[in-house]
Amino acid sequence: MIGLGVFLSGFVMSxxxxxxxxxxxxxxxxxxxxxxxxxxxxxxxxxxxxxxISGLFSMFVMKDVSxxxxxxxxxxxxxxSAVFYAAVVEADGRRLKxxxxxxxxxxxxxxxxxxxxxxxxxxxxxxxxxxxxxxxAFQDPNVFGPYLVAPLLYLLYRMLTGPLLKxxxxxxxxxxxxxxxxxxxxxxxxxxxxxxxxxxxxxMLLKERTTAFRFKIxxxxxxxxxxxxxxxxxxxxxxxxxxxxxxxxxLVQDYDGARLGRFERHKIGFLxxxxxxxxxxxxxxGKIFGEDEHNIWLKTLTTYGWLGAVTYQIMLWSxxxxxxxxxxxxxxxxxxxMIAWVLILxxxxxxxxxxxxxxxxxxxxxxxxxxxIALEHRHQRNLATGATRxxxxx
Numbered sequence: 001m002i003g004l005g006v007f008l009s010g011f012v013m014s015x016x017x018x019x020x021x022x023x024x025x026x027x028x029x030x031x032x033x034x035x036x037x038x039x040x041x042x043x044x045x046x047x048x049x050x051x052x053i054s055g056l057f058s059m060f061v062m063k064d065v066s067x068x069x070x071x072x073x074x075x076x077x078x079x080x081s082a083v084f085y086a087a088v089v090e091a092d093g094r095r096l097k098x099x100x101x102x103x104x105x106x107x108x109x110x111x112x113x114x115x116x117x118x119x120x121x122x123x124x125x126x127x128x129x130x131x132x133x134x135x136x137a138f139q140d141p142n143v144f145g146p147y148l149v150a151p152l153l154y155l156l157y158r159m160l161t162g163p164l165l166k167x168x169x170x171x172x173x174x175x176x177x178x179x180x181x182x183x184x185x186x187x188x189x190x191x192x193x194x195x196x197x198x199x200x201x202x203x204m205l206l207k208e209r210t211t212a213f214r215f216k217i218x219x220x221x222x223x224x225x226x227x228x229x230x231x232x233x234x235x236x237x238x239x240x241x242x243x244x245x246x247x248x249x250x251l252v253q254d255y256d257g258a259r260l261g262r263f264e265r266h267k268i269g270f271l272x273x274x275x276x277x278x279x280x281x282x283x284x285x286g287k288i289f290g291e292d293e294h295n296i297w298l299k300t301l302t303t304y305g306w307l308g309a310v311t312y313q314i315m316l317w318s319x320x321x322x323x324x325x326x327x328x329x330x331x332x333x334x335x336x337x338m339i340a341w342v343l344i345l346x347x348x349x350x351x352x353x354x355x356x357x358x359x360x361x362x363x364x365x366x367x368x369x370x371x372x373i374a375l376e377h378r379h380q381r382n383l384a385t386g387a388t389r390x391x392x393x394x
Contacts, residue, residue, distance in 0.1 A: 002088060002099065003098050003101075009106060009147075010107055010137060010147065020077065023084070037083070041083060041087050045079075047311055047314060048083065049076075050311045052075050054307040055072055055303055055308050078358065082366045086369075090371050093332060093375050096371070100150075107150075107151035108173060110137045111136060111148055112180075114129070118134040135184065142354060145180070145186035149177075149192050151177060152177040153196050156174060157204075160221065171224075174224070178231070183241070192346045192347070192350055195346045200338065200339065201217060201221045207328050266295050269293060270298060281303065285298075296348075319366065319369055319370065319373075323344065327341050327372075331372075333372045343365050
């Protein structure tokens with residue numbers, strides 16, 4: 001059920017999606033049959049619940065609350081999904097491998113759908129695109145692109161650390177996911193991929209102690225970057241691709257820097273939020289300005305109020321702090337913890353230009369990160385008490 005739930009996260013063309021139905025059912029079943037919440041996971045649960053409960057108070061200042069209950073229902077469900085992932089990972093660290101394998105399969109399928117749709121490879125393929133951008137089996141290219149980054153980094157890690165015999169298949173998978181990310185024409189996804197790839201390689205170079213292995217990682221990384229650059233150059237030979245790329249590659253678009261553009265709305269929004277402790281309510285900002293916040297820090301203020309914004313900050317930065325402390329320790333779950341930490345940091349960075357509070361894969365990453373932190377805490381308790389049973393391996 002865990003594998004099926006993760007797999008379905010790659011196919012969200014309508015809401016509620018099959019992912020919500022499967023995950024809601026299994027979250028209830030797992031907790032009904034005794035899934036334990038440790039003190040470590042309880043901290044995450046309390047932070048997320050306070051975050052969402054504070055959002056409910058924003059309804060008191062809304063004139064039209066018709067859409068608010070559904071919005072906060074989705075927010076609470078996603079919060080519980082993060083707690084669920086953390087708890088099942090802590091119970092058995094081997095599930096991290098299962099989660100990533102299911103994620104890779106889903107990502108490859110939805111990426112292929114996006115690529116085929118972009119080139120209109122079969123009748124009706126256009127349903128997998130929007131605004132001439134690949135979006136796979138998603139509703140938005142800006143979510144589709146970032147969704148593919150974690151599986152790509154996992155394949156990259158496997159390529160850097162695994163036997164050379166498996167390299168061709170891993171390279172093929174990386175190329176499919178990279179092309180899907182590129183054709184999404186999501187600047188957030190492009191930035192997340194570049195940051196995630198570079199950060200993962202740097203972390204691995206810090207982790208590995210032998211010069212030979214460090215040289216292998218560095219050489220393969222440079223080779224992979226050059227190869228991806230060659231593929232990008234080939235893709236840009238198509239006018240359909242190059243025209244949209246030249247437009248999307250601009251750091252600041254017209255709708256960013258124009259009067260009442262994205263950045264000016266951010267400034268006005270923060271000033272408004274300072275006068276409204278309870279926030280504006282979900283989607284209220286978009287009704288005022290015609291566009292949503294497109295900034296997670298502003299979104300937490302306008303939708304969840306001051307308390308929600310502070311709680312979100314505590315939750316996010318404590319996640320990054322604990323992950324940073326533990327990700328270089330030699331543990332069976334270390335690779336997954338490294339990838340989750342790198343991408344949580346990456347999502348915090350792209351959160352300056354996009355809303356991530358309803359991204360399913362963000363909560364998957366958050367749950368896996370805290371699952372790894374909980375495994376480390378349990379391992380330390382076992383060492384302190386002299387327990388002979390090792391922490392669950394991955």
